[in-house]
Amino acid sequence: MGFVDSTGLRADFAVRLSELYGTEVPAYTTLVEVAHEVNSDVVARLGAEAERLGSIDRVTAERHGAIRVGTREELAQVARVFAAMGMHPVGFYDLRDAIGGVPVVSTAFRPVDGEELAKNPFRVFTSVLAVADRRYFTEDQQRRLETFLAARELFPPELLTLADEAIDGGGLDEEQAERFLTLATASFELSPEPVDRAWYEELEAVSSVASDIGGVSSTHINHLTPRVLDIDDLYARMSARGVTMIDDIQGPPRWQGPDVLLRQTSFRALAEPRSFREPDGSIITDELRVRFGEVEARGVALTPAGREVYDRMMVAVDDALAGVPRIRAAEKAAEVWGSGFPDTEVEMAAQGLAYYRYTAARQPGERPADVPTLIRDGWLEVEPIVYEDFLPRSAAGIFQSNLTGEGSKDATQQAVELDEAWMAEVLGRPLHDPYELYAAQSEASLASALEALDASDH
Ligand code: OOG
Ligand code: NI
The missing domain is CATH 3.10.180.80 (Uncharacterised protein PF07063, DUF1338)
Known part of the structure; x- marks a missing residue:
């Protein structure tokens, strides 16, 4: 069997x-x-x-x-x-x-x-x-x-x-x-x-x-x-099909740099028939609205330092959008977001804002000593760890x-x-810390990438 x-x-x-x-x-x-x-x-x-x-x-x-x-x-x-x-x-x-x-x-x-x-x-x-x-x-x-x-x-x-x-x-x-x-x-x-x-x-x-x-x-x-790879596109298509979505996509705005953490949206809870026992003992069919449809896009996991920037930027976007007309909101949000986060994965990694998996990629010339420079100069290639x-x-x-x-x-x-x-x-079992899980993956890959670079020196 x-x-x-x-x-x-x-x-x-x-x-x-x-x-x-x-x-x-x-x-x-x-x-x-x-x-x-x-x-x-x-x-x-x-x-x-x-x-x-x-x-x-x-x-x-x-x-x-x-x-x-x-x-x-x-x-x-x-x-x-x-x-x-x-x-x-x-x-x-x-x-x-x-x-x-x-x-x-x-x-x-x-x-x-x-x-x-x-x-x-x-x-x-x-x-x-x-x-x-x-x-x-x-x-x-x-x-x-x-x-x-x-x-x-x-x-x-x-x-x-x-x-x-x-x-x-x-x-x-x-x-x-x-x-x-x-x-x-x-x-x-x-x-x-x-x-x-x-x-x-x-x-x-x-x-x-x-x-x-x-x-x-x-x-x-x-x-x-x-999970969807382009949540803005999905939002537009659902609306075009006549499904009423909530007003916003929750989480960070769309912008030209790396997707971080999580963006989500949903359609409103739908009326579903449910049976009720009334105070007089009679049973009737009525409806309840508790269940709904949600969709999400996922980006790279942020380090505690990145999360700090994230929390600050979420507030900054909210503040900046007050009074901004809706049609200008997306552009404005992207602009504000870009004032907090670098717009490349290499910089996100080099500044320690997000978790990446590293692989060795030997470059010509002398090997730089520190990790951020190894990343910026292409000795360490980065691959995002998904949130x-x-x-x-x-x-x-x-x-x-x-x-x-x-x-x-x-x-x-x-x-x-x-x-x-x-x-x-x-x-009755340990509660895992998400940061520790991401960090362990990232650190293990970094250690073996550095080892591979060492090995290629000889
Ligand atoms: C859970 C809400 C949280 C999400 O995607 O953030 C959640 C609930 O409504 O029970 O699912
Ligand atoms: Ni959910």
């Missing part, structure tokens, strides 16, 4: 989730189609250059998902299911602090090494409700939320047992793999179970993220995001784009402390 390793499980899961989401949210399928059109056009136009940030095969299959859970136990279970697929928790995001904060903290489950990312980079942004945060929930609400959440089962025991077997054995035999994937996919399907109207609305008054998580007895995939993570500000924007109301937050109350250490403890 065949064996399906963790990579195979991950790739197959991403495909199944995509099929499921396509049947649930048909506009997602349109988005994927348009993304593929854009990507083939970019490859036709730029050739090999288009694949500097990942092979076209990788980019075509690439998705991220977003899910939301309610309790520590649920989060710990999700971690086991994803670990079976070679997806590990990376980074900590406190979305309560972001602009227009929402009552969740999050991590992303994804492959951590370069080879696994190249095979299939599927990642899932995973948020857990901050039920103990008094700014959002009263003591009474917290208690009722905890009772409600404790009574539901998101992941059947059979799925968790199979997950543990897959973790121990590095995969599952074909028959078990089939069962694991069926159960895992079904866990994220939209449930036909009636939603309790009064309970849902009470939570919705706090935040529509709270009701989406704690108002229903199951979880579901909130969105699934394809594999998320951005709190964009994430908050994404959450906001499909919130129904403002929600309410009692600023006189104390925040409950939830941090990286809390997250790692709940997950």
